[in-house]
Amino acid sequence: GAGVSQSPSNKVTEKGKDVELRCDPISGHTALYWYRQRLGQGLEFLIYFQGNSAPDKSGLPSDRFSAERTGESVSTLTIQRTQQEDSAVYLCASSSPGTGRLEQYFGPGTRLTVT
Amino acid sequence: GDSVTQMEGPVTLSEEAFLTINCTYTATGYPSLFWYVQYPGEGLQLLLKATKADDKGSNKGFEATYRKETTSFHLEKGSVQVSDSAVYFCALSPFSSGSARQLTFGSGTQLTVLP
Numbered sequence: 001g002a003g004v005s006q007s008p009s010n011k012v013t014e015k016g017k018d019v020e021l022r023c024d025p026i027s028g029h030t031a032l033y034w035y036r037q038r039l040g041q042g043l044e045f046l047i048y049f050q051g052n053s054a055p056d057k058s059g060l061p062s063d064r065f066s067a068e069r070t071g072e073s074v075s076t077l078t079i080q081r082t083q084q085e086d087s088a089v090y091l092c093a094s095s096s097p098g099t100g101r102l103e104q105y106f107g108p109g110t111r112l113t114v115t
Numbered sequence: 116g117d118s119v120t121q122m123e124g125p126v127t128l129s130e131e132a133f134l135t136i137n138c139t140y141t142a143t144g145y146p147s148l149f150w151y152v153q154y155p156g157e158g159l160q161l162l163l164k165a166t167k168a169d170d171k172g173s174n175k176g177f178e179a180t181y182r183k184e185t186t187s188f189h190l191e192k193g194s195v196q197v198s199d200s201a202v203y204f205c206a207l208s209p210f211s212s213g214s215a216r217q218l219t220f221g222s223g224t225q226l227t228v229l230p
């Protein structure tokens with residue numbers, strides 16, 4: 001079956017512009033996560049969805065960041081008025097219900113460069 | 116809050132050498148522990164996991180034992196191959212079962228294996 005997919009794979013944008021990053025989780029996975037990976041660093045948690053609701057938004061770095069998920073499927077991470085410090089790889093992961101929730105399956109990421 | 120401290124890299128070894136990558140954690144309760152691997156140009160993949168004290172996770176010749184007394188989860192392999200060259204991330208999830216939770220990652224260790 002298909003894994004987690006993300007688009008675009010690369011995005012270059014000018015400072016101050018808005019960007020949308022998309023994640024398609026594995027079919028049937030009810031939990032979806034967004035992480036950020038800055039160059040040479042570990043992954044930083046941003047937000048997670050259980051179904052279409054987001055019980056934990058604690059990782060969003062500022063109010064410029066928002067995310068939504070529809071139909072327990074696709075999720076979009078939006079960054080408004082991008083800044084250079086937003087440059088990073090944005091990773092999406094999903095996990096299945098039940099005991100398998102522990103294992104998160106990651107997409108290939110979107111590399112965002114803000115110039 | 117929860118945290119993961121990983122051995123700093125990069126690590127360079129000759130083929131067939133013994134590998135240890137140290138990982139220690141700070142968490143309340145009984146976290147689950149993971150090692151993820153990121154091969155060049157690819158997404159993060161789960162390498163192995165352990166969900167309770169004294170559990171040993173193993174996969175592809177790699178092993179790690181959940182040591183609660185030392186709050187450690189060191190990754191080992193007896194004989195590395197060139198194909199093991201990748202970045203390795205230690206991670207924890209704050210509960211051993213039940214609801215989905217975000218992973219807390221270490222900063223990653225770059226491993227290069229020379230022929």
